[in-house]
Amino acid sequence: MSDQTQFITRITTSYHPKGAAIFLGAGILDGRVVADAKVNLALKMMNRHGLIAGATGTGKTRTLQLIAEQLSDAGVPVFMLDVKGDLSGLHQPGASNPALVERGEALKWPFVPAGFPVELFSLSGETGNPMRITVTDFGPVMLGRILQLNDTQTGVLAALFKYAEDEQMPLVDFADLKKLLAYLSDGPGAEAIKATYGRISGSTSGAILRKIVALEQQGVAHIFGEKQFDVQDLFERVDGKGVISLLNISDIQHQPILFSTFLLSLLAQLFRNLPEVGDLDKPKLVFFFDEAHLLFKDAPKPFLSQVEQIVRLIRSKGVGVFFCTQAPTDIPETVLGQLGNRVQHALRAFTPNDAEALRKTVRTYPHSDFYEIDRALTSLGTGQALITVLNEKGIPTEVVATHLIPPRAVMGPLEGTAYQQLVNASPFYAKYHETVNRRSASEMLDEREGAREAEEVREGNTGTKPTARRGSTRQTPMEAATKAASATLAREGVKLLGRIANGILAAMFRRKR
Numbered sequence: 001m002s003d004q005t006q007f008i009t010r011i012t013t014s015y016h017p018k019g020a021a022i023f024l025g026a027g028i029l030d031g032r033v034v035a036d037a038k039v040n041l042a043l044k045m046m047n048r049h050g051l052i053a054g055a056t057g058t059g060k061t062r063t064l065q066l067i068a069e070q071l072s073d074a075g076v077p078v079f080m081l082d083v084k085g086d087l088s089g090l091h092q093p094g095a096s097n098p099a100l101v102e103r104g105e106a107l108k109w110p111f112v113p114a115g116f117p118v119e120l121f122s123l124s125g126e127t128g129n130p131m132r133i134t135v136t137d138f139g140p141v142m143l144g145r146i147l148q149l150n151d152t153q154t155g156v157l158a159a160l161f162k163y164a165e166d167e168q169m170p171l172v173d174f175a176d177l178k179k180l181l182a183y184l185s186d187g188p189g190a191e192a193i194k195a196t197y198g199r200i201s202g203s204t205s206g207a208i209l210r211k212i213v214a215l216e217q218q219g220v221a222h223i224f225g226e227k228q229f230d231v232q233d234l235f236e237r238v239d240g241k242g243v244i245s246l247l248n249i250s251d252i253q254h255q256p257i258l259f260s261t262f263l264l265s266l267l268a269q270l271f272r273n274l275p276e277v278g279d280l281d282k283p284k285l286v287f288f289f290d291e292a293h294l295l296f297k298d299a300p301k302p303f304l305s306q307v308e309q310i311v312r313l314i315r316s317k318g319v320g321v322f323f324c325t326q327a328p329t330d331i332p333e334t335v336l337g338q339l340g341n342r343v344q345h346a347l348r349a350f351t352p353n354d355a356e357a358l359r360k361t362v363r364t365y366p367h368s369d370f371y372e373i374d375r376a377l378t379s380l381g382t383g384q385a386l387i388t389v390l391n392e393k394g395i396p397t398e399v400v401a402t403h404l405i406p407p408r409a410v411m412g413p414l415e416g417t418a419y420q421q422l423v424n425a426s427p428f429y430a431k432y433h434e435t436v437n438r439r440s441a442s443e444m445l446d447e448r449e450g451a452r453e454a455e456e457v458r459e460g461n462t463g464t465k466p467t468a469r470r471g472s473t474r475q476t477p478m479e480a481a482t483k484a485a486s487a488t489l490a491r492e493g494v495k496l497l498g499r500i501a502n503g504i505l506a507a508m509f510r511r512k513r
Contacts, residue, residue, distance in 0.1 A: 004029060007370060008037045014397035015389075017042035019281055022070040024343075024387065025404040026107050029370060033403045035108040041067075041341060043074060043282040045390045047320040049311060049338055052288075053328055053361075054345020059383045060324055063343055064288055065090060065407040067322075068244050071286055072116045077235050077242040081263060081290040085127065085250035088419055089410030091118040100406050103383070107405055114408040117238035119245045120423050123223045123259060127248040129428045130222075131229045131262075132435075135171040136164070138224065138265050145303050146261050147211040154302070156204050159197040160184065169441035173225045174212055176441035181205055183445050188452065220258055226436040231269045233428065234285055256294040263289055267310050267321065274317040284318035292323035293330035308334045327357045328364055336364070340390040346380035368399040376401050 011027045011034075020043045027037030054060050065087065068078045080087060093113035094100075104111040122128035135143065140161045144154035160180055164171050171177055183189045184197075185205035193200070215221050236243040249259045267287060277284070289295070295307065311321055323331055323339065327347065331339070342365075349355045362373045365388065376386055380401065388399045414422065423429065 003370075004034060008034060010398050011037040011039065011400050014391065015039045015041075015400070017044075017392055019044055019392075020074055022046075022067060022074075023109070023405060024066075025402045028384065028401040028403055033106045035106065037400070039387055039400055039402045041389050042392060043071075043076070044279065045341065045392065045394075046071075046076075046286055047280070047283045047315045047318060048340035048390050048394070049315065049320055050322040050341030050343065050389075051328060051331065051336070051339040052322055052324045052343045052345075053326060053330075054385065055326060055348045057382065058345035058380070059385075059404070060345055061087070061290075062383065062407055062411060063345070063385065063404060064290070064322075064324060065409070065411065066405055068286075068288070069114070069116055069408055072242045072244055074282060075237060075240055075242050076282055077237065077285050078244045078288065079234050079266070079285065080244065080246050080288040081259070082246040082248045083250065083253065083290055085248050086411075086413045087246050088118065088120060088248070088414040088422070089412045090116050090244055090246075090407075091414060091422060092410045092418075094408055094410050103403075103406055107403060109405055111406065112408060116409060117236075117241055117243045118422065119236070119243055119426055119428060120419070121229075121245060121247045121428075122251070123220065123247070123249060123262060124251050125222070126251050128246070128423055129426055129432050131247065132223055132225045132227065132432070133262070133265055133269075134226060134228050135173060135177050135224050136161070137228065137269065139268070141302050141306055142261050142265050142268075145299065146258050147208070147215065148257070149208065149211060151300070153204055153208055153211075154300075156200055157208065159193070159200070163189075163193060163197055164441055167444075169444050170438075172438070172440040174216060174221050178209060178212060179442040179445050181209060188449070215258075218255065220252060220255055222435075223258075223262065226438065227432055227434070229266075229432065231266060231273060234266075234270075256291065260291065260295040264295060264307060264310070267314060267319075268306070270319055271310050271314045271317060274319065276316050277318040278316060280318050283320045286320040286322065288322050288324060290324040292325040296330065296332055296335075304332060304334075308332070308338075311335055311338050328361050329357045340394070340396070342386075342388050344377065344386045346382075346384070347377045349378060365399055366396055371399060371401060373399070 007027065007029045015038060017040060021040035022043065024039045024041055026033055026035045027039060028034065029037070052060055052063055064080060068080060068090065071078050082088065093115045096111055096113065100111045120128035121131045123131055140154060140158040144157050149157065160177070161171070163184060164180060169176075169180065171180065182205075184193050185200040186202060190199070234245055247259075247263070252259060270285070274284070296304065299307075314321065322341075323335075325331065328336055328344070344361070347354070347358050347361060349358050358374060358377060361377065365373050365386070371386075373386070380386065383404050383406070385402050385404060386399060387402045388396050391397050413419070
């Protein structure tokens with residue numbers, strides 16, 4: 001048996017699942033594409049998560065695109081982060097050219113242009129329909145992450161959330177959070193929380209407030225509000241094809257912690273809201289997490305623990321998560337160990353750090369009879385990748401250098417007018433375009449303060465002894481003015497009653513005479 005025949009046999013055995021699959025490309029042996037060594041990824045294994053990695057310019061984004069296209073064809077909705085704004089072309093069929101025809105012929109796979117249903121979203125609301133979330137649903141751990149709070153400050157934030165939950169006060173936006181922070185740190189609620197939640201120092205509350213204000217000044221605080229994005233809208237289908245939802249963050253690339261943490265919050269909502277479904281023939285949703293290294297860089301332990309838990313458990317909800325980054329070493333080992341499907345584009349070893357990352361990456365691959373893994377990783381061309389996935393039994397497949405098929409849609413952004421038309425024509429434009437301002441913590445605290453002040457006015461007018469109240473006993477200017485006015489009215493009332501009584505007695509004496 002020749003080496004090529006043995007290669008075809010082993011690759012076909014590893015990558016020929018019984019059910020529906022995504023066709024990734026064909027194996028490469030001794031520098032030549034072997035079209036009969038077809039590389040497929042079983043749909044039923046895509047909820048075992050995956051990693052798409054490689055140096056800049058090696059074709060990672062196009063790999064995301066070709067996988068998303070075939071998932072859409074299979075009726076599986078997709079959510080993707082569009083970092084540069086150049087994935088919107090998925091909506092339009094691509095145009096054939098000699099390079100695409102040549103690649104198709106090498107793979108025995110004819111290039112047939114196709115477009116796909118796409119929805120465009122944005123955190124700023126400038127480049128798509130707005131995605132919002134309430135402060136309550138974002139949670140203290142993730143909020144502490146984007147505010148870059150220390151452990152003590154994040155703990156105080158958690159106490160605020162707990163108080164709001166116990167008092168049934170929705171925290172919708174930053175106005176609610178700032179109002180609650182002031183109320184519990186140096187307002188009437190300070191004494192009320194002292195025994196149950198602990199006292200909040202002025203320095204800690206001031207630090208948290210400054211971080212909130214700083215984020216507001218950067219123009220992105222409006223992602224917290226309503227109408228909140230409904231994660232069920234990620235499961236749309238059009239004409240049997242899964243909708244590809246793109247979150248365009250090209251206008252807020254300078255806020256990596258913000259958008260990466262927001263993506264994790266979407267995953268957390270999916271985890272909380274979706275029912276357990278076990279292993280399905282195909283996933284309910286595949287979530288592509290581009291620029292994944294930004295999620296983990298300098299992240300505190302509670303945050304990393306939350307990421308690990310979500311990735312580990314969301315599989316049973318029918319959701320697959322694929323992280324996309326430059327090197328596997330960007331992903332913590334506790335998370336990397338849960339990524340069963342690996343598509344590794346070329347790595348470069350220009351610096352000592354690059355060489356170390358290459359050595360670590362090589363150690364994560366099983367032995368191959370056909371490749372020296374380190375040489376293969378540095379010699380891959382654009383549009384080629386070293387692949388190993390899980391077969392139907394959950395066993396890693398044979399490592400294979402793969403010549404990938406090209407995407408069938410436009411590999412670039414939609415033209416400006418077409419882009420805006422796609423946004424405006426979306427059913428989500430009417431649903432999410434306008435903000436909603438319902439009764440939440442800020443209004444509830446204002447009402448509580450108003451009721452307290454009204455009670456004090458009534459107590460002053462009736463002369464009853466004021467009942468003990470929580471919080472500071474220091475009078476505000478309004479309280480002092482109200483009490484002074486009440487005292488003056490009382491004194492004048494006594495004088496008036498005295499003059500009336502004297503008048504009545506004088507009249508009685510005159511009649512007796």
